[in-house]
Amino acid sequence: MSIPIAIARHQGMEALELCAPDGARATVLLHGGHVLSWVPTGADEQLYVSPKTAMASGQAIRGGVPVIFPQFAARGPLQRHGFARTKPWQLVMAEQGEGDALAVLRLSDDAATRMFWPHAFELELSVRVAGRDLEIELACENKGEEMFSFSAALHSYLGLGALGDASVQGLAGLSYWDSVDGVERSQRTDLLLPGSPGAQDLDRIYYQVKQDLTLQELTAAGERRVSIQQQGFEDAVVWNPGAAKCAALADMPADGYQHFLCIEAAQVERPVQLAPGESWVGRQSLSLA
Structure with a gap:
């Protein structure tokens, strides 16, 4: 039986504290769809987050796993590494299952993104933690009427x-x-x-x-x-x-x-x-x- 996971607060930001039945944990922020922490079963923290990074709306976080989209680095006209890592994502679902914990977040185009990147899209980020494993999946769908291209990374x-x-x-x-x-x-x-x-x-x-x-x-x-x-x-x-x-x-x-x-x-x-x-x-x- 699955148990829903409610949105909590982490360092002042909306977050999902994923905890699998075996004790594996991960923290995912709605800000940027950002995986901030990964603690496997019986182990210590595996990710690095700078102690000097800003935890503020609209600002990139240094560390964890930022989502890079739709531009990598400065290889294009957009802000460095694109806009996905600084946008608020929406919660689709988060739950603890029989053997894991899973969160799914979504980011769609809006008036602000279309000013810089005039395309209709939908991103879906799935984060699953269990045992000694962390799985992060990024999906993109073209919701518009013309072709577009993009670069992406899990940083x-x-x-x-x-x-x-x-x-x-x-x-x-x-x-x-x-x-x-x-x-x-x-x-x-x-x-x-x-x-x-x-x-x-x-x-x-x-x-x-x-x-x-x-x-x-x-x-x-x-x-x-x-x-x-x-x-x-x-x-x-x-x-x-x-x-x-x-x-x-x-x-x-x-x-x-x-x-x-x-x-x-x-x-x-x-x-x-x-x-x-x-x-x-x-x-x-x-x-x-």
Whole structure:
């Protein structure tokens, strides 16, 4: 039997506190459809949220899992990363089931979005938590009468004790766009060490990602492994600002870069094109080993 989950307040904002019967938890804000927290069964917080970020209407939150739509970064005429992450979403449903907890939120075009992006659309975000897994699904439907294209991403900030203890597996053989140097490169080794000298300032868009990725971190208690799967999204973004750029961010502490690595399911290289009435679905699944 399912138990409805009511809207609560989290740091002054409307939120859904998802709690599965096995104790797995996630916090989802209606602001931006933003996943703010993920605590697997028997584990600690897995996401990073900057202690200096603003929790205010109309402002982007630094950390968690922001929803990027309909533009990635500054690759277009809109505000950076689009408008979905700063808009209020509507609750469709939220409930605790027999083995999980699920929330579904919706964002549709309005007069404000049509001023900047003149298209009729409907986004639906589904967030499911159970055991050691977090699943986030983003769906888009063209509700208008003409084709449109968009980019999208789930901008996941995965928390770390120390960047230098982390590595990412599964990238070998992929081509990527190095946004720091503005050139295309090829990943020669399977292991990416984001905290190694010269690699802390990372901003890479890996193309045509078809296999699972793994974030590995060496901790005092042993080894932590987070498996990252994606479907529908063709690209993956790996981002960390490094010391200098992090110090220049007003919504981050100077050492904040040491405590997260973004591994994002993304659709950047080839924007999605939707004809009237068509839909697209992308998903990122995180699993703590």
